[in-house]
Amino acid sequence: MIYINDLVFNYDKQKSLFNNLSLELESGQIVGLFGKNGSGKSTFLKLISGLINPRSGVVKLNGDNPFKRLPSLMEDVYLVSEDLYIPDISIKKYIDAYAFFYKKFDLEKMHKIMKDFALQETDYLHKISYGQKKKFLIAFALSTNCQFLLLDEPTNGIDITSKSIFRKVLINSITDHQMVIISTHQVRDIETIIDRVLVLDDGNNVFNYHVNDISEHLKFERLADISNKKNIVFYEKELGAYKVISPVDNSEETDIDLELLFNAIISKAQIKL
Structure with a gap:
């Protein structure tokens, strides 16, 4: 469960992105996160994943503060950021290095999703396209089996066929105990797969309903x-x-x-x- 109460946040010398934002989200659903440019969607995901700390208010995942970076919580949270950072190594070496941090990582699932996305372990991450990098990180995220999967603009940079595969893979890969939050401007890419619509505007939660x-x-x-x-x-x-x-x-x-x-x-x- 994600619990947010009276959240206030702004970057230095900028106006507040969130003003006493409050909401609760239960696991077992795919949430579509929408808002205008500059409404704070990416920042919202960074706050949930513990990358940044609110100025005031409460952010909790299953009762824990993500900013404290407790290993027991962090192994259950995965953020695919729109701003990709991937080391200059092969896919196999990436998996060997990073899967260790996620106790529920499923290598067989990873190989299956990679096959769906036409990726190979021998591919070098710095040599493949932006869209292929995005597909690799989506495959890795789903294979962690984390309870909280946060996807920021996951369909940006991937072609129409891959978007269709993404939807199928996502639906087939998650379980009832997981929560997926997808932030996107590409509304039509996810409208058939989400369970809940969450809209942020003017620093607050203005719409939060199940489909x-x-x-x-x-x-x-x-x-x-x-x-x-x-x-x-x-x-x-x-x-x-x-x-x-x-x-x-x-x-x-x-x-x-x-x-x-x-x-x-x-x-x-x-x-x-």
Whole structure:
């Protein structure tokens, strides 16, 4: 479980990124973390992983402060940062050097995911592309079997086919005791795999709901005309039609349009769940 209470953080001589941010997240779900540029998504993941310390407030993972870097907690936390740092060694040597720190590391799983991503142990990390480096770190992260997996822009730099493989691999690799938080601008890359939508804006948690709650209360439609449409929560005009969010009625449940939902949240639309 992740517990955050009254979190305040800012970098030196900069305005606060978080102002008394509070939230709780239970394990056993994939959380989509969204926000505008500069909303602090990457910083949020660094705070959770213990890389930086809040100015004030509480951050706890399973009751422990991650900034204390307790080995018993750190072996259960893995962050794939958008800013990659990988040593100039082969994949095999990386695994030999770093898997040791994660007691639940599964080498067989690692080899299977590497095969899915067309990676080989003999590949040298400094010679492969950015996208291949990203896929390698995702494979390593999933193979640690950590309870807390934090992925910052995991689909940046990888091709369309690899994005599809990423979704399949992620779903097939995690268990009910794990929590995955995915921070991304590429909303459509993960909209079919997340369980919860978390949006940060203006230094706070402005939306934090399970996708089941969203589907039960909101309907997402594409309509040619909205002049007679009642109770519209939010809409966007596109070529020849409107994308609309409205309260659920007696009609069939619709797929969630995450991009439209995010725009509605940031626009301060009156969303009631």
